[in-house]
Amino acid sequence: MYLGTVVINIIISFIQYQVDRNQAQRAIFLFWIWTIISFVANGWLPENDMRIIVVASLGTFFSNYFLGSFFARLHDLEIPRKSLFIVYCILIFSSYLLSLTGVSFTLYAYPGIIACSFPLFYTFYLVTIKKKSPLTTVQKIFVVICFIYAIHLLDWPYFKPRPDLIVIGFWIAFILMHTLSILTPFMGNENLLQRRNARLSEEVKEKARLLTTAELKIWEGNKLASIGRMAGGVAHEINNPLQIISLQADELICLSESGSVSAEHVVAGSDKILQMVNRISNITESLRKVARDRRTVDSQKNDLGQIAEDTLSLCFNRMTALGINFISQIPEPPLPINCNAIEISQVLLNLMNNAIDAVETLDDRQIKLTIQKIRSIYRITIEDSGSIDPEIASRMMEPFFTTKPVGKGIGLGLSVAKSIVENHNGQLYLDTKSKRTRFVLELPF
Numbered sequence: 001m002y003l004g005t006v007v008i009n010i011i012i013s014f015i016q017y018q019v020d021r022n023q024a025q026r027a028i029f030l031f032w033i034w035t036i037i038s039f040v041a042n043g044w045l046p047e048n049d050m051r052i053i054v055v056a057s058l059g060t061f062f063s064n065y066f067l068g069s070f071f072a073r074l075h076d077l078e079i080p081r082k083s084l085f086i087v088y089c090i091l092i093f094s095s096y097l098l099s100l101t102g103v104s105f106t107l108y109a110y111p112g113i114i115a116c117s118f119p120l121f122y123t124f125y126l127v128t129i130k131k132k133s134p135l136t137t138v139q140k141i142f143v144v145i146c147f148i149y150a151i152h153l154l155d156w157p158y159f160k161p162r163p164d165l166i167v168i169g170f171w172i173a174f175i176l177m178h179t180l181s182i183l184t185p186f187m188g189n190e191n192l193l194q195r196r197n198a199r200l201s202e203e204v205k206e207k208a209r210l211l212t213t214a215e216l217k218i219w220e221g222n223k224l225a226s227i228g229r230m231a232g233g234v235a236h237e238i239n240n241p242l243q244i245i246s247l248q249a250d251e252l253i254c255l256s257e258s259g260s261v262s263a264e265h266v267v268a269g270s271d272k273i274l275q276m277v278n279r280i281s282n283i284t285e286s287l288r289k290v291a292r293d294r295r296t297v298d299s300q301k302n303d304l305g306q307i308a309e310d311t312l313s314l315c316f317n318r319m320t321a322l323g324i325n326f327i328s329q330i331p332e333p334p335l336p337i338n339c340n341a342i343e344i345s346q347v348l349l350n351l352m353n354n355a356i357d358a359v360e361t362l363d364d365r366q367i368k369l370t371i372q373k374i375r376s377i378y379r380i381t382i383e384d385s386g387s388i389d390p391e392i393a394s395r396m397m398e399p400f401f402t403t404k405p406v407g408k409g410i411g412l413g414l415s416v417a418k419s420i421v422e423n424h425n426g427q428l429y430l431d432t433k434s435k436r437t438r439f440v441l442e443l444p445f
Contacts, residue, residue: 027070028181034063035177038116050099053112054092060116060153061088067180068123071142074191075133077126084119091115113156120150138190142183149176241276248272299424304335304344304378304443308371311348318356324365331371337378337445339424344443347417347428351382351439354414358386358437378445381431383438393430 038059069079091111098108124147127135135143152172248269255262308330319326352367359365366385371378414428421428426443 027066028184030066031063031177031181031184034059034061034066038063050096050108053095053109057088057092057112057116061085061119064116064119064150067184068119068146070184071123071139071146071187072126074139074187075127077130079119079122079126084122087118088115091118109156110154113153117150117153120146124150136187136190138183138186142180142187145176145179145183149173149180152176238280241280245273245276248276299338299340301336301338302341302344303333304337304339304371304380304445305330305333307341307345308348308369308380311345311352312369314349315352315356319367322356322360322365324356324359324367327366327368329368329370331373335371335373335378335445337443339443343420344424347420347441348380348382350414350417351441354439355382355384355386355437359384362386373445376444377426378443380441380443381438382441383434383436386437387435388430388437390432393432 036059038056065079065081065084069081072079092115094111095108095115098111101108124143127139127143152169155169252266252269308328312328316326352369355367359367362385364385368381368383370381370383372381373379418428421441421443424443426441428439428441431438431440
């Protein structure tokens with residue numbers, strides 16, 4: 001009955017291995033192949049003989065090796081087959097030498113039994129001491145049964161000479177081996193799922209990294225587009241002071257050549273030049289702040305009023321050129337806020353650009369910016385004299401949605417701005433109750 005069960009296990013494990021071709025089924029198949037060798041040796045070779053020790057222990061050694069090796073590989077560990085086999089040979093030779101001394105079978109069989117159970121003991125050592133990942137519940141059960149099975153093998157020299165006990169020993173071993181063979185595919189499937197989950201986790205991380213990179217590129221592109229729309233006005237803002245500087249320099253040169261230059265003329269001219277230099281410096285500083293890479297700046301304490309002034313300095317000339325009546329109501333500084341100044345400046349620049357685009361073709365061109373401190377938030381409203389169709393208003397925050405003509409925008413300004421504001425635990429929305437177009441930006445401070 002025992003032999004028939006082992007043969008059936010070999011056939012079943014072979015068929016399963018041919019179907020699945022996975023390492024767990026291969027380990028089970030080899031485990032039962034070498035088990036039957038051990039069983040045949042126990043049944044057919046003479047009892048209390050050195051040959052039964054060699055053949056039975058060899059079969060058990062390799063059956064335990066293949067099972068332990070599979071389990072070790074689940075934790076990216078290797079059982080050194082050559083080293084273990086050398087230890088096996090040394091212990092078997094020790095059994096042989098003891099048998100020559102005339103000691104009892106029970107005594108000289110022990111080195112050989114230790115040799116065949118050694119792969120399980122070594123596996124137990126690897127996965128409990130040197131494991132690279134924690135054991136699952138199934139693996140813990142497997143390790144415990146492996147250890148019990150290895151201990152049970154050590155009683156074989158005591159059971160073997162006693163016919164009344166050897167059957168009991170066989171059935172205990174048989175139950176333990178069957179339990180191990182049942183747990184092995186469970187561990188294989190469990191490990192496969194773990195590796196797939198780990199691979200999926202890595203793929204998700206990589207996709208998240210790519211999305212973050214794409215978001216940064218979109219953000220930078222949108223920022224540069226906003227700055228580009230202001231480029232003409234900025235150039236004009238800088239050109240006016242430069243012309244004044246040039247005129248003052250020419251006047252000082254003429255006065256110097258005519259010999260009529262005085263200290264008062266030099267001081268007045270120099271003062272005017274310094275004022276224009278400071279004006280240019282302020283414009284370039286505002287532009288530099290907006291154009292900086294946001295990844296190099298973390299949230300820190302800033303003045304919301306100063307952020308607004310720096311951003312508006314890039315818009316004034318364009319609004320003046322278009323004849324836009326601009327009204328600002330910004331409280332006296334300081335307006336302390338913990339934020340990323342570059343990102344908030346980008347949001348304001350987007351909203352101002354949209355307002356300018358909305359009113360540039362209207363007869364009534366008006367834009368109003370207001371900052372209010374309400375309890376624990378700053379409410380910034382940018383209102384223009386235009387209006388928005390309710391159907392369009394519901395989609396304005398969607399990425400790539402735009403009503404502007406080709407070349408004027410790609411529909412990312414508001415979606416990027418909304419994302420930035422939400423990252424600051426604030427909110428950006430269109431006030432649908434207002435008769436005019438009014439965007440509201442709320443930021444906690």
